Amino acid sequence: EAGVAQSPRYKIIEKRQSVAFWCNPISGHATLYWYQQILGQGPKLLIQFQNNGVVDDSQLPKDRFSAERLKGVDSTLKIQPAKLEDSAVYLCASSLEGNSPLHFGNGTRLTVT
């Protein structure tokens, strides 16, 4: 079984620039999550999709972050404009159903200078 695919692995941008991350979940997994993990902290949920619908985006800074999941498969997370405090690892995860374990991708390490 192929795992969760994410790209890019690393990204360095200047503040006020924009950036986009891509995620392809495990085949058949209906639920997709984007987490932000700041160094020394646990993952913090940004947005959760069930198929192509958003079920939780309460912690997504909607003035600068946006996400979509087209056709219930791939997902893209965008930040525009980036701030210094957005420097973190962005993790995509998927699960078969709501109560199943999460499977994480390798993450994208974002550095905003």
Place this chain on the structure above:
Amino acid sequence: QKEVEQNSGPLSVPEGAIASLNCTYSDRVSQSFFWYRQYSGKSPELIMSIYSNGDKEDGRFTAQLNKASQYVSLLIRDSQPSDSATYLCAVNMVSNRTYKYIFGTGTRLKVLA
């Protein structure tokens, strides 16, 4: 009060000893519980899941769940230097009819050779 709490550590144990990691959670209707291991610079990987009260063993790992006391623990027997990592506790709870994963901040474990 944080929803999922862990001691950040570091927890240092000698090689061959038992490492005991603890996690408490605040939501009484939490459904399922997971332990993830995260090596430095890597993404979290699932090592144990537990859904009902009691103990669940898998190799050198034992997860213990006590819903009445709202805690879940992970025991690692015969600890090895390769077990040195951050261990994340994740609790799956239902909120607005949606399953929601909440992570603790993680406990850093150091196994001393």
